[in-house]
Amino acid sequence: MKTRSIILTLLLPALLLAASCTQEKKSQILPAISGKAGEVEIVSSKAVWESEAGNAVRTVLQAEYPYTPQKESKYRIYNVPPEGFVNVFRLHRNILYLHIADTCTQKLAISKNVWAEPQTMITVYAPDEASAAELILKQDAKICETFEDAERERVIYNARKFENASLADAVRSQFGGSPFFPSSYTMKKRTDDFVWISYETTYTTQGIFIYRFPYKGVEQFTAEALVAKRNEVMKENVPGSLDGSYMITNPVIKPGYYQKNYKGRDFTEIRSLWETQNDYMGGPFISDAFRSSDGKDVIVIEGFVYAPKYDKRDYLRQVEALIYSWH
8 A cells, every 4th residue: 555655646746737738738628626715735645744844834824814803824724645636635726735756856836727627736846855844935925825816816706707897887987997896795885085895794794995085195105194094084984883983993903014016006005903993893904005097096995804703814815805806
C-alpha cells in the first residue's frame, strides 16, 4: 500500500495537467464545483499534513480574518490524502495540492477549472517538507489572494447572472456606475447623494451604502477624513432601532487603510467595525472611496453586515465582492 500511495502521489499532478490540457482541447462541459464558500481542500499525505509543510498551510490559511467582531480564520481547511482524491473531492471549489518528491523543483503553480467550474487549484511543488513550508510562507500573500479572488469572482458571477437590473440602473443614473446587485436586494433609502440597498432575512442584514460629496483635494482620502465623513453621513441617514440612535464607526479600533487597484480601478479602502450610538447593534464593514469619472465628486461604496447569531466572514466576503463589481 505504501508503494501504491507513493506512485499515486507522483502521478496525480501529471494527471491533473493532462486533464487540464484535454479539457482545453475538447472544450468539454465540466460539472459544477462542490464545497462551501471560504473552504479550501488540502491534498497531501498524512505525513506531509503533520509536518512543517502542513503547519505552514495552517499558518497561512487559518490566520485571523481581519476586522470581524469575534475571531474567525481566513478559511476553513481540511485534508484529503492523494489516494482519496477522487470523485467529489476533485470537484472542490478551492484546492491546495502539496506535491513533494525529491525530483521536484520548488515552485507554485495555479490552475483553473481542472475538474470542475469555476475551480481554482494551487499546486506546491517541493523536494521535501521543509522547502515546501518555506515556499508556502514566502508566497502566503499570493496563495490567499488567489483564493480570495476566486471566491470574489464566484459571487460577482452569480450576482450578474441573477441581477436586479432596475436597481443597478437607478444607482448608475445617480452615481455614474453601479455594482451588480442580486435579485434579493432592494432599495431601502434614496436621497440626492445617498442610497441604501439591503438584503434582509430574519437574523441577518447585508447592506450597501453609496454616497458622494464634492472633491476638494487628496486630503479627503486620508483615513481620518474618510471616517469623519462616514460618521457624518451615517448619523444623517442610518438610524438605529431606538430613538436617537444611529450608526457610527467604532471609535476605539484603528481602521485598516489600504490603497488598492482592482481591474484597473484605483480606490482607497477602509475596513473596520460599525456600531450604533445609543444602541447595541454592530458588525464589520468595508468601504471603498474613489473619484467620480468627471473628477467632481468623491464616491464611497460600502458593504456592511449585521448577523448577531452567526460568524460574519462569509457574509462580509459577499458584500465585498458586490462593491468590487462596480462598473
